[in-house]
Amino acid sequence: MEELKNEIKKVIISSLELEDVKPEDIVDSEPLFGEGLGLDSIDALELGVALKRKFGIKFSSENSENRKHFASVNALAEYIAASKENQTKE
Amino acid sequence: MKKALKIFLNIVLILYPVIVFIMLVMLKLPVKVLSLCVIALAAALFLSFSAKKGEKNLDWKPLATSILFLAAGLLCFFTNRTIFLKLYSPAINLSLLIFFGSTLFYQPNIIFRFATLADRSIKGSFHEKKVENYCRKVTVVWCIFFILNGSIAALTVFADKIFGITPENADKVWSLYNGGISYILMGILFAAEFIVRKFVDKKMVKVFPLTKFKASSRAKEAVVCYDGKWSDGVFKTWDDFLRDTAKMRKFLESRDTDSYILHCADFWYFGVTFTALLQCRKAVHLTQNISEKFLSEALLPGMELLTDAEVVNSLNIPEIIEKSADPTADEIDTTPEINGETTRIFLFTSGSTGKPKSVPQRMKEFEEDNAFIISKWLDKIQARKFVSTVSQHHIFGFLFGFSLPFATGTPFRRKRIEFPEEFEELTDEKYLIVATPAFLKRTVEIVEKLDMRDPWIFTSGGAVSPELAVKTNEVFGIYPLEVYGSTETSGIAYRMQDKDGLTWTPFDNAKIWLGDDGCLRIISPYIKDPAGFATADMAEMLENGKFLLKGRSDSIVKIEEKRISLTEVENRLLESGLVEDVKVIALSNDIRQYLAAALVLNQKGKEQFAGKEKLVLNRYFHDFLMHYFENTVIPKKWRFPEKLPTDIQGKKHKEEIAALFEVK
Numbered sequence: 001m002e003e004l005k006n007e008i009k010k011v012i013i014s015s016l017e018l019e020d021v022k023p024e025d026i027v028d029s030e031p032l033f034g035e036g037l038g039l040d041s042i043d044a045l046e047l048g049v050a051l052k053r054k055f056g057i058k059f060s061s062e063n064s065e066n067r068k069h070f071a072s073v074n075a076l077a078e079y080i081a082a083s084k085e086n087q088t089k090e
Numbered sequence: 091m092k093k094a095l096k097i098f099l100n101i102v103l104i105l106y107p108v109i110v111f112i113m114l115v116m117l118k119l120p121v122k123v124l125s126l127c128v129i130a131l132a133a134a135l136f137l138s139f140s141a142k143k144g145e146k147n148l149d150w151k152p153l154a155t156s157i158l159f160l161a162a163g164l165l166c167f168f169t170n171r172t173i174f175l176k177l178y179s180p181a182i183n184l185s186l187l188i189f190f191g192s193t194l195f196y197q198p199n200i201i202f203r204f205a206t207l208a209d210r211s212i213k214g215s216f217h218e219k220k221v222e223n224y225c226r227k228v229t230v231v232w233c234i235f236f237i238l239n240g241s242i243a244a245l246t247v248f249a250d251k252i253f254g255i256t257p258e259n260a261d262k263v264w265s266l267y268n269g270g271i272s273y274i275l276m277g278i279l280f281a282a283e284f285i286v287r288k289f290v291d292k293k294m295v296k297v298f299p300l301t302k303f304k305a306s307s308r309a310k311e312a313v314v315c316y317d318g319k320w321s322d323g324v325f326k327t328w329d330d331f332l333r334d335t336a337k338m339r340k341f342l343e344s345r346d347t348d349s350y351i352l353h354c355a356d357f358w359y360f361g362v363t364f365t366a367l368l369q370c371r372k373a374v375h376l377t378q379n380i381s382e383k384f385l386s387e388a389l390l391p392g393m394e395l396l397t398d399a400e401v402v403n404s405l406n407i408p409e410i411i412e413k414s415a416d417p418t419a420d421e422i423d424t425t426p427e428i429n430g431e432t433t434r435i436f437l438f439t440s441g442s443t444g445k446p447k448s449v450p451q452r453m454k455e456f457e458e459d460n461a462f463i464i465s466k467w468l469d470k471i472q473a474r475k476f477v478s479t480v481s482q483h484h485i486f487g488f489l490f491g492f493s494l495p496f497a498t499g500t501p502f503r504r505k506r507i508e509f510p511e512e513f514e515e516l517t518d519e520k521y522l523i524v525a526t527p528a529f530l531k532r533t534v535e536i537v538e539k540l541d542m543r544d545p546w547i548f549t550s551g552g553a554v555s556p557e558l559a560v561k562t563n564e565v566f567g568i569y570p571l572e573v574y575g576s577t578e579t580s581g582i583a584y585r586m587q588d589k590d591g592l593t594w595t596p597f598d599n600a601k602i603w604l605g606d607d608g609c610l611r612i613i614s615p616y617i618k619d620p621a622g623f624a625t626a627d628m629a630e631m632l633e634n635g636k637f638l639l640k641g642r643s644d645s646i647v648k649i650e651e652k653r654i655s656l657t658e659v660e661n662r663l664l665e666s667g668l669v670e671d672v673k674v675i676a677l678s679n680d681i682r683q684y685l686a687a688a689l690v691l692n693q694k695g696k697e698q699f700a701g702k703e704k705l706v707l708n709r710y711f712h713d714f715l716m717h718y719f720e721n722t723v724i725p726k727k728w729r730f731p732e733k734l735p736t737d738i739q740g741k742k743h744k745e746e747i748a749a750l751f752e753v754k
Contacts, residue, residue, distance in 0.1 A: 019728075
């Protein structure tokens with residue numbers, strides 16, 4: 001799980017061209033949007049694309065669902081882990 | 091015939107006390123006869139002054155006089171007493187007092203009315219206000235005179251009762267005073283005022299703009315320009331000015347060139363050459379930039395470069411002037427007229443395309459711009475000596491650093507102040523500083539407190555932040571007078587933050603209103619288009635015709651359909667209290683458009699973030715802006731340089747700021 005979180009952080013930084021931010025600067029439970037890392041809705045789209053490419057996951061068309069998944073690195077990691085499990089089951 | 095009668099009557103009126111005395115005391119005519127004479131005089135006066143046919147507006151003064159005489163004559167005739175005849179002189183003094191005194195309240199005052207009738211050049215001139223103030227004082231003096239003279243005249247009327255002398259002697263005293271002494275006193279007052287006026291006139295430095303001056307406009311020894319600081323006593327005088335312009339004219343006339351580029355760092359040589367060029371009706375292109383690349387593009391065929399810098403193939407101004415033969419007295423006194431409407435002046439602008447672009451200007455508009463400043467602050471200006479930190483090749487530097495001091499006859503410094511430390515030397519005199527907000531900013535950063543004597547500051551070319559205004563006051567001891575304007579519109583409004591806060595007051599000769607886009611529209615002497623000039627400055631109009639600036643509309647960018655004013659973001663960042671200077675720009679990468687902010691921390695900011703990682707700062711300001719803006723428009727990239735890159739005018743160009751964000 002820790003490794004996954006680290007991977008996610010790297011994707012966030014590289015895909016959004018975040019400056020001055022190292023993976024260890026991103027706190028797992030910290031909100032990604034608004035305060036904290038300060039990402040915005042355009043970043044969300046971009047991040048979605050990058051995560052899809054990297055982990056082969058899909059995000060729901062349901063906005064509120066996505067919001068939940070994008071809340072923090074923790075939330076993202078859980079969602080990605082869960083999706084992967086589903087994929088392997090199928 | 092009519093005229094002769096009028097003159098005769100006026101003489102009778104002036105000599106009235108003497109005539110009364112002769113008839114009464116010397117010829118011993120009965121009072122009744124005398125009173126009949128007075129009644130006849132009243133009738134003659136009335137007839138002579140009211141005889142003009144077809145004139146509806148009857149002159150009330152002779153009418154009043156004749157009524158006064160008629161009343162006095164009738165009263166005397168029926169009472170058989172001379173006192174009413176004698177009351178004439180205090181009555182005249184009283185009516186003159188009322189007449190003169192009333193004009194102190196119903197402006198303009200009577201002496202000023204006389205003065206403007208006698209000298210038509212006063213009206214509309216720059217020294218009109220000064221003349222009016224002087225005339226006001228003279229009017230007051232005359233009022234005091236009428237009070238004193240009238241009182242003494244009244245005393246003499248009752249001389250027999252008050253001093254216990256015989257009626258005959260009393261008549262003598264009365265006529266001696268009113269027919270002689272009072273006139274002598276009046277004459278003395280006239281003469282004294284005339285002498286005082288000559289002195290005041292000589293002391294008053296009149297306004298002679300470039301298009302109006304003549305060789306006789308100023309005293310030969312009047313100082314035009316000084317070197318170093320004022321007390322060093324290294325001067326260039328009016329005589330030097332006439333000589334050097336004569337030399338330069340001779341040089342220009344010896345050449346076929348019609349169009350010149352002028353770059354001259356020395357204000358003296360600049361002024362001399364510029365004046366001579368206009369006198370010779372040449373086209374003048376002013377440029378601050380004399381780099382080889384620029385000149386290769388700006389110097390078109392047939393043009394020549396006049397400069398005091400070391401440039402190959404240029405005409406060296408100091409050399410031309412030093413090597414010319416001394417002009418003749420006739421050449422010195424000849425000052426070819428400069429027509430403000432036909433002057434060909436071009437100012438180079440730093441166009442965004444990189445190609446040199448020059449904008450045509452005329453002396454007429456320059457001087458109209460100066461005229462408002464002069465009408466408002468002539469006293470402040472003439473009480474000081476000019477120092478400029480702004481290049482005279484740009485409009486603000488030209489208008490305030492050369493044209494304004496020249497027109498007002500105020501000495502200006504030969505060399506531009508380039509380093510704030512130079513102010514520390516200027517403690518010997520009262521100086522007037524011409525500076526951009528950027529220069530003030532650099533100064534207050536370096537210097538803690540200047541020991542200058544009652545300075546005055548004109549600033550333009552960008553707004554002064556409230557923090558800088560306060561700082562400037564701490565360092566210089568005065569708030570800067572800010573002039574709002576641009577190359578296209580020239581000056582249009584002013585403010586001084588200790589008095590006006592952030593409110594701008596429009597110049598009298600500028601008309602402003604708000605366009606549909608919320609931006610200011612302006613008609614000024616510079617703008618001939620009746621639709622006005624559309625600025626990119628957003629504003630809020632206040633009820634009293636004043637206005638507040640709300641940032642530039644061209645600073646508005648759209649990010650994901652959200653409109654955001656860069657100026658607004660900048661202002662919010664300044665409000666954090668940790669930032670001293672800021673520039674926000676819009677950048678984009680292949681993914682998106684975003685904002686980037688370059689901040690210069692102030693002392694407090696530096697202390698607060700000492701030793702902190704940059705990410706901490708990024709987040710601090712990001713979270714601070716979260717209170718005001720949506721996340722989308724909050725800057726994504728941050729830079730915290732020691733200083734923001736500016737050009738010589740103090741302007742921050744987007745390109746240079748953007749360079750800060752280039753990934754190394």
